[in-house]
Amino acid sequence: MPKVSDDHRAERRRQIAAAALRCFARKGFEGTSMADIIAExxxxxxxxYLHYANKHELIAHVVGDxxxxxxxxxxxxxxxxxxxxPVQVMRTFVTGITSELGGTAMMVQVWGLAAREPELALVIGEFIGDLRSLYASYFRAWFVQAGLTDAAAGARADAIVPVVVGICQGYLLQSAIAPAFDAEQYLAAVELLDFAAAPAS
Amino acid sequence: MPKVSDDHRAERRRQIAAAALRCFARKGFEGTSMADIIAExxxxxxxxYLHYANKHELIAHVVGDxxxxxxxxxxxxxxxxxxxxPVQVMRTFVTGITSELGGTAMMVQVWGLAAREPELALVIGEFIGDLRSLYASYFRAWFVQAGLTDAAAGARADAIVPVVVGICQGYLLQSAIAPAFDAEQYLAAVELLDFAAAPAS
DNA sequence: GTCTATATCCAGATAGAC
DNA sequence: GTCTATCTGGATATAGAC
Structure with a gap:
């Protein structure tokens, strides 16, 4: 394949994905029609349709990015x-998502979609896996610093990581739909939790 | 209004709602058409349509119930x-939802819908509010038992309740879409967190 | 590669007989 | 109150000219 063709293709896909992201941020996934994306x-x-086979593929690509x-x-x-x-790390993550997506409603909609679209569930599932690894290596270091042995720190990190991810997800969800959600108060409460408290028995 | 009419109406609404719930559990909200509910x-x-003005109203009623x-x-x-x-309390809640809905996918879809349907967001928001109060009174008692004064226990309970709710939401979400989610491991990790650890400063 | 125009489908909701 | 039949709108995706 000629090089220009590939470059052109990549550039077009970026252009389309960027327009789609703007639409999704504005009106959500289901609220955005292909006509909207075409116009944008x-x-x-x-x-x-030459570059993306269908709407789902486009959504999966944008979300994955x-x-x-x-x-x-x-x-x-x-x-x-x-x-x-730990709270600082979690804050970085949730505020990063919030600012990139202009809020958290879009993220919550992604989850809803993933609950019934296997293609998207795959993308999300893979990311949750990555997120677990990333948090796990951070927490391993944190627990070592707190005085645990390498082995104990690793085990404890692996154990709590799903809950840490869950706490972030809860933040994003409540930020989108809970009445009177207070982000700072939520993070302050997370700080009350002592992740390194009693060592795993 | 004659009494029979009211009874009849209530009964019909129940009948419709029950059929709708079965459909939703089977195929999700968006995957269920009004035609499906009509048939079921x-x-x-x-x-x-005599009993529910539109699909949203029906969803909101079923979900609220x-x-x-x-x-x-x-x-x-x-x-x-x-x-x-605390873990036992949270377990009761999440497993109750899971078994009533035949899984957690439906719950996640509800959140996604609520992120763009104000009518449904209201129902969900109200419930999150109730949930906070319920957890708050439980945790107040728990902290008192752990040795805090009434006032400190109440304050601490109010502070952490959003995170407790978040942890439950994370469970439900991951149960629906995370690869290789292990419910028991998640709850075991929650048990590692000492909610009563250091008193709020 | 890209455009315009449109096929095709199926949803939610309604009208009017009974 | 309930049914059947249908309207109407809007969505995705495609066909075919350029």
């Missing part, structure tokens, strides 16, 4: 000195 | 002796 991108229906970017925020944290507090 | 209920389109029922599971816990462990 300045291209035509035919052009869009955003999540991969947020995952990158958490890379390398365990090498920092001083090691940031 | 054994009634006709006209009959349905389910949630109110699960809230009832948490009532009066703070008077029990011995007081159950």
């Amino acid at each position: 991108s300045g291209l035509s229906a035919g052009a869009i 955003v999540l991969r970017g947020r995952g990158r925020d958490l890379e390398g944290l365990s090498e920092l000195d001083p090691l940031p507090h | 209920s054994g009634l006709s389109a006209g009959a349905i 389910v949630l109110r029922g699960r809230g009832r599971d948490l009532e009066g816990l703070s008077e029990l002796d011995p007081l159950p462990h």
Whole structure:
């Protein structure tokens, strides 16, 4: 394949994805029709469907991009000195998503979609897996610093990571739909939890 | 209004709601068409629309019913002796929802819908409010038992309740879409968190 | 590669007989 | 109150000219 063709294709896909993201942020996934994306991108229906087979594929691509970017925020944290507090790490993650998506409603809608679209569930599932690994290596370092042995720190990190992810998800969800949600108060409460408290028995 | 009419109306609404719940559990909210509900209920389109103005109203009614029922599971816990462990309380809640809905996918879809339907957001928001109160009175008792003064226990309970709710939401969400989600491991990790650890400063 | 125009489908909701 | 039949709108996706 000629190089220009590939470049062009990649550029077009980016252009379409960017337009789609703007639409999704504005009106949600189901609220956005292909016609909206076509108008926003300045291209035509035919052009869009040449690059993405259907709406689901486009959604999966856009969502995957955003999540991969947020995952990158958490890379390398365990090498920092001083090691940031767990709440700081979680705050970075949730506020990163919030600001990139202009709120959290879109993220919640992604979950709803993933609950019935296997294609999207795959993308989300993969990301949750990555997120677990990223949090796990951070928490391993945190527990070591708190005085646990390497082995104990690793085990404890692996154990609590799903709950840490859950706490972040709860933040995002409540931020989207809970009445009078107070982000600072939520994070302050997380700080009350002593993740390193009693060592796993 | 004649009494029979009211009874009849209530009965019909129940019948329709029950049929709708079966459909929703089977195929999700968006996957269920009004035609599905009509067929499942054994009634006709006209009959349905006489009792519910539209699909959203029907969804909101069904969802509200389910949630109110699960809230009832948490009532009066703070008077029990011995007081159950927090994890036990949370387990009751999440497993209650899971078994009533035949899984958690439906709950996640509700959130996604609520993120863009104000009518439904209201129902969910109200329930989250109730849930906070229920958990708050339980945790107040728990903290008092742990040795805090009434005032400190109340303050601490109010502070952490949003996170407790978040942890439950994380469970439900991951149960629906996370790869290799292990419910028991999640709850075991919650048990590692010492909610009563350091008193709020 | 891209556009316009449109096929095709299926949803939610309603009208009017009974 | 309930049914049957149908309207209407809007969505995705495609066909075919350029």
